Amino acid sequence: MTHPNRRPTPVLLLSGPSGSGKSSLAARTGLPVLRLDDFYKEGDDPTLPLVPGSDDIDWDAPGSWDADAAVAAVLSLYGTGRTEVPVYDIATSSRTGTAALDAGAAPVFVAEGIFAAEIVARCRELGVLADALCLCGRPSTTFRRRLARDLREGRKSLPFLLRRGLRLMREERGIVARQAAQGAHPCGRAEALDRIEAAIAAARARNAAIPEPATPAVRKGTPGRTAV
Structure with missing residues (x-):
C-alpha cells in the first residue's frame, strides 16, 4: 500500500546470469x-534443491531463493520507501x-539478482x-x-566454484532465454543504461503529474481555545 503523502517508487528489475555485471x-x-x-534460503533449509546427479x-x-519475501520487500519500498532486508553471507x-x-526521494529503485526475472x-x-x-x-x-x-570473496571452495562455473557457462544461453521468456529484456550494458535512464525519466514525469497532497486548512480561533 502506498502512503497517502508519498509518491510511489517503482522497481527496475535487473536479472542476468551470475557474473554478468x-x-x-x-x-x-x-x-x-x-x-x-540476500533472499537466499539458509544452507540447512531442507527444501534446497540439488544439482542433478550430485550432492x-x-x-x-x-x-534456493525466497521469492515471496523478495516481493514483499519490493512492495514495501514501492509504497513506503523503506524496508528491512536480510543480510546474507554466501560463504x-x-x-x-x-x-x-x-x-x-529516488524516482525508481533497482532490484538486482540472478532470480530477478522470477518476479517480473x-x-x-x-x-x-x-x-x-x-x-x-x-x-x-x-x-x-x-x-x-x-x-x-571466498564464496565457496575452488572445486565447487569450478564445477558450478563450467556448468553455468554451458547453460548460459539457456538461462538468458528463460529470463527473456519471463519478461526481462536481454541487453548489453550500454542498452541497459539507456533503458534505465528512460525508466527514470518516465517515473519523474509520472510523479510531476501527481497533484501534491492537499494541506488541511487551519481555522482561526480564540487563543487557548479550539476552533469549531
Whole structure:
C-alpha cells in the first residue's frame, strides 16, 4: 500500500546470469539497490534443491531463493520507501542479520539478482514495475568474471566454484532465454543504461503529474481555545 503523502517508487528489475555485471551496473546508476541475493534460503533449509546427479546444492535454481519475501520487500519500498532486508553471507550460506533500506526521494529503485526475472510477472500484475532487464554478454567473459569474484570473496571452495562455473557457462544461453521468456529484456550494458535512464525519466514525469497532497486548512480561533 502506498502512503497517502508519498509518491510511489517503482522497481527496475535487473536479472542476468551470475557474473554478468548486474551489481556493478546497479551501483553505477546511483539509485537505491535491493540485493535480491540476500533472499537466499539458509544452507540447512531442507527444501534446497540439488544439482542433478550430485550432492551439490543448486544455488542457481529458483527453489534456493525466497521469492515471496523478495516481493514483499519490493512492495514495501514501492509504497513506503523503506524496508528491512536480510543480510546474507554466501560463504556460510546463512543470514547474519537485517538492514534497513531507504529509497529516499529516488524516482525508481533497482532490484538486482540472478532470480530477478522470477518476479517480473508478479511485479507487473501488482503495478509496481518500471522495467525488467536481463544483462547478458559472452559466456566465456561471464565465466572469468564470476570465478574471479567468487574467489576474491571466498564464496565457496575452488572445486565447487569450478564445477558450478563450467556448468553455468554451458547453460548460459539457456538461462538468458528463460529470463527473456519471463519478461526481462536481454541487453548489453550500454542498452541497459539507456533503458534505465528512460525508466527514470518516465517515473519523474509520472510523479510531476501527481497533484501534491492537499494541506488541511487551519481555522482561526480564540487563543487557548479550539476552533469549531
